[in-house]
Structures are given as C-alpha cells and as structure tokens.
Amino acid sequence: MQEEIIIAGFGGQGVLSMGKILAYSGVMQEMEVSWMPSYGPEMRGGTANVTVILSDTRIGSPVLHEFDTAIILNQQSMDKFESLVKPGGTLIYDSNGIVHHPKRTDISIFRIDATDEAARINSPKTFNMMVLGGYLKVKPVVLMKNVLKGLKKSLPERHHHLIAMNEKALIHGGEIIREISHNDLVRV
Amino acid sequence: MKEIKLMKGNEAIAEAAIRCGADGYFGYPITPQSEVMETLMALKPWETTGMVVLQAESEIASINMVYGGAGCGKKVLTSSSSPGVSLMQEGLTYLAGAELPCVVVNVVRGGPGLGTIQPAQSDYFQAVKGGGHGDYKLIVLAPASVQEMADFVDLAFDLAFKYRNPAFILTDGVIGQMMEKVELAPFKPRWTNEEIEKNHPWATMGKKQRKERNVITSVELDPYKHEDLNKKLQAKYRLIQETEVRLEMIACEDADYLLVAYGASARICEKAVEVARSKGIKVGLLRPITLFPFPTLEIKRLAAQVKGILSVEMSAGQMVEDVRLAANGVVRVEHFGRLGGIIHSPSEVVEALENFFLKA
Structure with a gap:
C-alpha cells in the first residue's frame, strides 16, 4: 500500500500540522512515511501545502507531481491541485471560500464543510482535525488508535489536555463529510 | 527499545x-x-x-x-x-x-x-x-x-x-x-x-611537558617544504579515494540504462527507476554517497554494461563532468536537471532518458 497525499490551503489553517499528525500516525502503525512541506515565500502569508506519503515499503521520491488524494482548503489550492489528482483518485475539499467547485468526473469528490461546522460549534481550532477525520473516514489508511498516538506524539506535552477535544473533532469530521456525485457537480 | x-x-x-x-x-x-x-x-x-x-x-x-x-x-x-x-x-x-x-x-x-x-x-x-x-x-x-x-x-x-x-x-x-x-x-x-591529548597529539592544548609546542598553520614560506606539504596532502587524498568510496546501487544488475544521482535527486530517480521499469525500460540507479571520493571505478564498470548514462542533478550539469570522466568515452553520458529551485519530477527524468537515448 502506498498513499500519496497533498494537503493544501492557507497558512494558519493547520495544513502542515495536519500532515504531521497524519505522518506520525503512520509511524505509529509502523509504516514508512515522508512529509515534505512547501517552505517557500508562499508559506509567509499565502498558500501552504504539504506532501505526505504513507507506505508499506521504502519511499522513493518525497516530492510528487501527482497524488492519490488531494485535501484542498482554499480556491488557490483547488486551481493548482485539482488537475494533479491521479485518475481514480480522491479529492476532498472544504467549500468555504470556494467559488469554482471541482469539475473532474474521473475522480471521487468529497466535500466537508469543516470551517462552517467549526465556527458553528465555536471550536475553530479543531477545523483541521475535522478535515483529517473526514479524510480518514474516506480513506482509512491508518487506524484511529494510531492517529490518537500520533496526535500525542506530535503535540507538545503542554497541549496534551487538548487531545480529547481533537479526538472528538476527528470523529465529527467523519460524520459530516459527504460524497458529491458527478450529477451534483454539474449543478453546483 | x-x-x-x-x-x-x-x-x-x-x-x-x-x-x-x-x-x-x-x-x-x-x-x-x-x-x-x-x-x-x-x-x-x-x-x-x-x-x-x-x-x-x-x-x-x-x-x-x-x-x-x-x-x-x-x-x-x-x-x-x-x-x-x-x-x-x-x-x-x-x-x-x-x-x-x-x-x-x-x-x-x-x-x-x-x-x-x-x-x-x-x-x-x-x-x-x-x-x-x-x-x-x-x-x-x-x-x-x-x-x-x-x-x-x-x-x-x-x-x-x-x-x-x-x-x-x-x-x-x-x-x-x-x-x-x-x-x-x-x-x-x-x-x-586527556583523550584528545592522547589520540590527537597535534592538538594545541598547551605545551605542558612536551619539548616542542604544537603549531596549527597553513602557511609555509619555504617553497621546498611547501611542495612536500602539498605532496603529503595529495597522498592523503589518494588514500581517501582508495578507501572511503561509498555508494548505493538500485536495480543495476540487468540495467540497460543508468541514472547517476545524489541527495534529493537520487530519491526522485528511485521513483523514476520504478516508472521506467513499468514501461519496460531497464533502468538502474547509482547513488554516490561520497562525492569526494567519487565512485569512479563503479561507474566505469557500469559504463561497459549499459547503453547510456543520465546524470540527474538540480543544476545545469556539474556532477555530470565526473560521471563523464569515469565513463571515459565508453558510453554516452548526458545530463538532466531543473534549475533555480525547481525540483524535477520522476516522470520528467524518464522523459529525458527517453529523449536522449530511446528516440531515433
């Protein structure tokens, strides 16, 4: 099994830390992992993205130009990465701020309104964990118990009291994600 | 644990x-x-x-x-x-x-x-x-x-x-x-x-009981002595070349074409080897781990086996000169690499290989 993921959005949305928690979850499941961030000028107040690879075998290139799954959290990232999902792959997006919804019909598309939901339940900081939970519902590449271990590993100890809240958000994300059928794509 | x-x-x-x-x-x-x-x-x-x-x-x-x-x-x-x-x-x-x-x-x-x-x-x-x-x-x-x-x-x-x-x-x-x-x-x-004094007696740790003080310098104004010093350095570099070469070879045994790459490019080429082999092109990768000493002999040996060598680096072509010296004209050696901060993709590497060696 090899899962190649791009997570892309604005700086400050928790894109890099979401990737880090996912990578750590892979470590806890004794998989090979790599985490390659964008660290260029774009991360200084613009778009941020991270490539995460989870694999049962040795990972070759940590830098990729096509992906099994794209998790897209803003319009710029949609413009950049929708076309880079492999045919048959998966695109997950948060609709907040999205003007041009995805159009491809050769991939599975899921929508998660995590920004709205996090605001509704007054817990904006758990937004990225909701998205991660949604992703893991669609692609259960790591077991939830290993995600929780990964969360613990990647959070500094002073933040460990937040783990329960993050766990709730992970589960909630799995509940609110929904697949967009290709017929709906035409309508939105 | x-x-x-x-x-x-x-x-x-x-x-x-x-x-x-x-x-x-x-x-x-x-x-x-x-x-x-x-x-x-x-x-x-x-x-x-x-x-x-x-x-x-x-x-x-x-x-x-x-x-x-x-x-x-x-x-x-x-x-x-x-x-x-x-x-x-x-x-x-x-x-x-x-x-x-x-x-x-x-x-x-x-x-x-x-x-x-x-x-x-x-x-x-x-x-x-x-x-x-x-x-x-x-x-x-x-x-x-x-x-x-x-x-x-x-x-x-x-x-x-x-x-x-x-x-x-x-x-x-x-x-x-x-x-x-x-x-x-x-x-x-x-x-x-004490360990430093015992194992590295050249170190300047204070003169103490020794007769001569240790001097650390790179200057020697007597040209004959300086030539000797240079010869000593060259002998050391030859010894390093003979004893310290390190490299990794991936899928080279049956390779028709060889990629040579180090660092991040080697990782990208690892994937390129997979991509090329899935297309039926037998490609191997030689990854120098030491750049000095360079794995000259190993490249020379593979040059006699393969039909072409592609040196891949994120530069305009620097290591390729050492690969060419190692291949010594036995086989064609080409360079591929993106510049200025762009990272080449595995498929770009395979495409370059095909363009150089597989198109008539």
Missing part, C-alpha cells in the same frame, strides 16, 4: 551532533537550514553534554570559530546554505591547509547570488572541486534521507579525525526540510582533554 522519531533533516543534524559528542556548533541563520541552530538552541546541550552552541555574527566568524575549536582537537561543526557557505570558503581552504578536522553542512538552495530559498544542487563544484584556493579536497558526503542526515554527522566526524581533514555534508532544501522516520544513535560522551 529503538527510539524512532519523525523529524526534519535539519533537526536530525542537530540531534546527531549532540549525540555524537560534538563540543561546539557555530552558525548563522539562513533558509533552508535555520532549523539546525534552532533545534540546538531548543535542546540546550550546554546544560547536558556541555556542548557549546553559538550564533556568530556572520558565516565568516562561524567558520573561523570552527578553525579555532578544531585546532584544539575539539569536535566542532557549522552549517549554512549556499550564500553563507560561499562566505566560508576562505576558512575552509585554511582548515584544509592546516589539516584540521571539522564538519560543515551545506543545505543547498538555488543560486547564483542570493538566488532563491528553494532546493538546488548547484554547489557540487564548490564542495567537490574546492570553492577556496589551492590544491585541496574536502571529504564530501551526500545524504539522501533524514536517517542519513543523522548518521552522517557521526560518520563525517569519524572521517574528519581519521584523515585530519574537513568533512562536508552536501545536502539540499528537500532533505533539510522534509520529515521522515529516524532512529537516533545513543549518546556518546564528549572527549575529555
């Missing part, structure tokens, strides 16, 4: 430096290697092992602090990225001339000039051919994973002290910034002054 962590290449350099018993780090921040010093500052080794971590006023100061520490037989290192390493070239040739062991890390970014902060491999000539003046060589290691970033710090110090020569870790923004699993080595104690 094994201690497996997820960390950036730059963080691994810092952790490994403390664990291998380094005495001092002197550096100046620059993207994409700033996490080296940031991690050292966060880990505060001066409170545990006694290792000194100092932000110098410049890269020139850093390398000269390294010179001072190395002269005392201490395990000292610095790290920087391309423009900063250019500033260190004078210090490096002095260290080589005075035969001082030390470790210098270059997390390469795109040049020339201030260039870009994105990854590149365009400092190969500077590291391998000598960016400073004079006939000198650095021992150059090229890690291709976060694990190797950690392992090569200790290895670099071993080689540096074995040969009394600066050792250089030539890496890039990809390997420095990416996170992978890494198993950290157990802590080694720092050398005591």
Whole structure:
C-alpha cells in the first residue's frame, strides 16, 4: 500500500500540522512515511501545502507531481491541485471560500464543510482535525488508535489536555463529510 | 527499545551532533537550514553534554570559530546554505591547509547570488572541486534521507579525525526540510582533554611537558617544504579515494540504462527507476554517497554494461563532468536537471532518458 497525499490551503489553517499528525500516525502503525512541506515565500502569508506519503515499503521520491488524494482548503489550492489528482483518485475539499467547485468526473469528490461546522460549534481550532477525520473516514489508511498516538506524539506535552477535544473533532469530521456525485457537480 | 522519531533533516543534524559528542556548533541563520541552530538552541546541550552552541555574527566568524575549536582537537561543526557557505570558503581552504578536522553542512538552495530559498544542487563544484584556493579536497558526503542526515554527522566526524581533514555534508532544501522516520544513535560522551591529548597529539592544548609546542598553520614560506606539504596532502587524498568510496546501487544488475544521482535527486530517480521499469525500460540507479571520493571505478564498470548514462542533478550539469570522466568515452553520458529551485519530477527524468537515448 502506498498513499500519496497533498494537503493544501492557507497558512494558519493547520495544513502542515495536519500532515504531521497524519505522518506520525503512520509511524505509529509502523509504516514508512515522508512529509515534505512547501517552505517557500508562499508559506509567509499565502498558500501552504504539504506532501505526505504513507507506505508499506521504502519511499522513493518525497516530492510528487501527482497524488492519490488531494485535501484542498482554499480556491488557490483547488486551481493548482485539482488537475494533479491521479485518475481514480480522491479529492476532498472544504467549500468555504470556494467559488469554482471541482469539475473532474474521473475522480471521487468529497466535500466537508469543516470551517462552517467549526465556527458553528465555536471550536475553530479543531477545523483541521475535522478535515483529517473526514479524510480518514474516506480513506482509512491508518487506524484511529494510531492517529490518537500520533496526535500525542506530535503535540507538545503542554497541549496534551487538548487531545480529547481533537479526538472528538476527528470523529465529527467523519460524520459530516459527504460524497458529491458527478450529477451534483454539474449543478453546483 | 529503538527510539524512532519523525523529524526534519535539519533537526536530525542537530540531534546527531549532540549525540555524537560534538563540543561546539557555530552558525548563522539562513533558509533552508535555520532549523539546525534552532533545534540546538531548543535542546540546550550546554546544560547536558556541555556542548557549546553559538550564533556568530556572520558565516565568516562561524567558520573561523570552527578553525579555532578544531585546532584544539575539539569536535566542532557549522552549517549554512549556499550564500553563507560561499562566505566560508576562505576558512575552509585554511582548515584544509592546516589539516584540521571539522564538519560543515551545506543545505543547498538555488543560486547564483542570493538566488532563491528553494532546493538546488548547484554547489557540487564548490564542495567537490574546492570553492577556496589551492590544491585541496574536502571529504564530501551526500545524504539522501533524514536517517542519513543523522548518521552522517557521526560518520563525517569519524572521517574528519581519521584523515585530519574537513568533512562536508552536501545536502539540499528537500532533505533539510522534509520529515521522515529516524532512529537516533545513543549518546556518546564528549572527549575529555586527556583523550584528545592522547589520540590527537597535534592538538594545541598547551605545551605542558612536551619539548616542542604544537603549531596549527597553513602557511609555509619555504617553497621546498611547501611542495612536500602539498605532496603529503595529495597522498592523503589518494588514500581517501582508495578507501572511503561509498555508494548505493538500485536495480543495476540487468540495467540497460543508468541514472547517476545524489541527495534529493537520487530519491526522485528511485521513483523514476520504478516508472521506467513499468514501461519496460531497464533502468538502474547509482547513488554516490561520497562525492569526494567519487565512485569512479563503479561507474566505469557500469559504463561497459549499459547503453547510456543520465546524470540527474538540480543544476545545469556539474556532477555530470565526473560521471563523464569515469565513463571515459565508453558510453554516452548526458545530463538532466531543473534549475533555480525547481525540483524535477520522476516522470520528467524518464522523459529525458527517453529523449536522449530511446528516440531515433
């Protein structure tokens, strides 16, 4: 099994830390992992993205130009990465701020309104964990118990009291994600 | 139990430096290697092992602090990225001339000039051919994973002290910034002054009971003596060439075509080998781990086996010159690489291979 993921959005949305928690979850499941961030000028107040690879075998290139799954959290990232999902792959997006919804019909598309939901339940900081939970519902590449271990590993100890809240958000994300059928794509 | 962590290449350099018993780090921040010093500052080794971590006023100061520490037989290192390493070239040739062991890390970014902060491999000539003046060589290691970033710090110090020569870790923004699993080595104690005096009698530790004082210098104004000194250095470099070549070969046994790549490009080529083989093209990868000493003999041997060699580096073609010298005209050698901070994709590598060698 090899899962190649791009997570892309604005700086400050928790894109890099979401990737880090996912990578750590892979470590806890004794998989090979790599985490390659964008660290260029774009991360200084613009778009941020991270490539995460989870694999049962040795990972070759940590830098990729096509992906099994794209998790897209803003319009710029949609413009950049929708076309880079492999045919048959998966695109997950948060609709907040999205003007041009995805159009491809050769991939599975899921929508998660995590920004709205996090605001509704007054817990904006758990937004990225909701998205991660949604992703893991669609692609259960790591077991939830290993995600929780990964969360613990990647959070500094002073933040460990937040783990329960993050766990709730992970589960909630799995509940609110929904697949967009290709017929709906035409309508939105 | 094994201690497996997820960390950036730059963080691994810092952790490994403390664990291998380094005495001092002197550096100046620059993207994409700033996490080296940031991690050292966060880990505060001066409170545990006694290792000194100092932000110098410049890269020139850093390398000269390294010179001072190395002269005392201490395990000292610095790290920087391309423009900063250019500033260190004078210090490096002095260290080589005075035969001082030390470790210098270059997390390469795109040049020339201030260039870009994105990854590149365009400092190969500077590291391998000598960016400073004079006939000198650095021992150059090229890690291709976060694990190797950690392992090569200790290895670099071993080689540096074995040969009394600066050792250089030539890496890039990809390997420095990416996170992978890494198993950290157990802590080694720092050398005591008694150990340094016993094992490295050249070190300037004070004259004490010895008859002659130790002098660390790279100057010798008597040309005959200076020629002898140069001959001694050249003999040392030949010995290093004969004994310290390290490389990795992937799928070379039945290869019709050979990729040669180091560092991040080697990782990309690993995937390119898979892509090419899925298309029915038998491609292998030779990854030099040491750039000096260069795996000349192994490339020469494979040159007789394959129909073409493609050297892949994020530069306009630097290592390709050494690959051509090794192949010595037996087979066609071409170069492929993106420039200025762009990272080539595995499919671009395969396409280049096809364009060079498989199209009539």
